[in-house]
Amino acid sequence: MRILHTADWHLGRIFYANYLTEDQAYVLEHQFLPLLKEARVDAVVIAGDVYDRAVPPVEAVELWDSVVTRVASDKRIPMFVIGGNHDSGARLEVGHTLWAPSGLYVWGTLRHLQGPVIVNDAYGEIAFCPMPFSEPKSIANYLFADEANSPDMTTHGQHSYDEVYRLWGDYVRGQVPKGMRSVAMAHAFVSGSAESESERPLIIGGSYAVAAQAFSGFSYTALGHLHRPQRAGSEVIRYSGSLLKYSFDEAAQRKSFTLVDIDEKGGATIEQIPVEARRDVRIVEGAFTDIMNDEALHQRCGDDYVMVRLTDTAPVIDGLARLRSMIPQVMTLELTGRMAVNDSDEDMTPNFYHLSERDLFGQFAVAARGEALTVKEAQYIDALWDRINKEEL
Known part of the structure; x- marks a missing residue:
């Protein structure tokens, strides 16, 4: 039988x-x-x-x-x-x-x-x-x-x-x-x-x-x-x-x-x-820029369900949405690079509590677009923070 x-x-x-x-x-x-x-x-x-x-x-x-x-x-x-x-x-x-x-x-x-x-x-x-x-x-x-x-x-x-x-x-x-x-x-x-x-x-x-x-x-x-x-x-x-x-x-x-x-x-x-499934389940690991630019990888993933493990140690802004523009079925994102840095040396984690609002925004600008604020932009942000602080008084 x-x-x-x-x-x-x-x-x-x-x-x-x-x-x-x-x-x-x-x-x-x-x-x-x-x-x-x-x-x-x-x-x-x-x-x-x-x-x-x-x-x-x-x-x-x-x-x-x-x-x-x-x-x-x-x-x-x-x-x-x-x-x-x-x-x-x-x-x-x-x-x-x-x-x-x-x-x-x-x-x-x-x-x-x-x-x-x-x-x-x-x-x-x-x-x-x-x-x-x-x-x-x-x-x-x-x-x-x-x-x-x-x-x-x-x-x-x-x-x-x-x-x-x-x-x-x-x-x-x-x-x-x-x-x-x-x-x-x-x-x-x-x-x-x-x-x-x-x-x-x-x-x-x-x-x-x-x-x-x-x-x-x-x-x-x-x-x-x-x-x-x-x-x-x-x-x-x-x-x-x-x-x-x-x-x-x-x-x-x-x-x-x-x-x-x-x-x-x-x-x-x-x-x-x-089993011959319609979609596979994959784990992709690497740097954000490398994954975004790897057209062969995008084709291999196709419509499969994907987990991405990023090795980047710097912040990646809106990473999940940007990855989905290349690999539609990215289900979840793990920041393995940043977690590894934090686990290996706690002193490397920035202490944001001692930064002013201006400093925090300045760091955000660098992370989001890869360059610091210009002098004119910094002056505008300073004026904006001054106005906000006056309104709160």
Whole structure:
């Protein structure tokens, strides 16, 4: 069976005041959907964070509806979806009983978990095992709802993610018939994995790390939450990564879809298909004048989302607007040169409190136009300050 593993679409995401719905739609419509046919995909797994927030914008919901309709109804490919920490699980799974006969299985909460879904391929049966995101206490209550004496899974009064997921993994594996191949789907942080700035912590305070051993024993574990494509302690326990780059610290990452081929014995072969985004995310570093005059750089950046890190140690007046005249999608500007000077020698920072209004304006004129006031201009400014001071008396 060939499975396409993806996660962390974050439909409705805002990036520096820009809605990314059109960028997301481009990847889904021009690559994701065609890839299902081109790669002969037998099943799709989305491991959480379909949406970027609990109440997504209408455009994001419409995009989701369009995509799942074409996958489940038009292409007749089974699709397995779990909720993530950004989703509202209850909202995500509304209509799940109507979708299941079409091959669309959605688990946003723990309430409707009824064991694995069994799918057949040329070699027999494969169990798809959902583990949607939930708080550790809720998971513990789900696992031991019928037991009077549940084990102690708290650390300093807080439920331990690691212990809860270890027990949950054991419970899910126990639901799979012996010898049957299985695919787990979870939205969690596995210990030792690399994080990105755009990820929201699973909990505030405490440890939310889960050992990879919690997912051992499955033929493959499809993980969501972390935005960098990566293995998590094993080649068959993996994060697919996010659909797009959602922060500038992800600029060097290569986003991808993960194709997983599971053979008759449960062995998994992995292939990563790079995402072909409409816009890239870039970091440009250099002196202001050099960046403004580099026409080749302007062409390379095109309509990409750009962060500029200026190495200038002198002030740059209206730098962001001037840069956008050459590179339209400059999202943010960092004055790394000035910060480096201030950090290395505090004495080099001018003490403006001891300067008069005339001196301050004179320094501003030099910074803004590169030359000092002429004698005539200085006389005019002196007269202006005298008039202002008299009016204040």
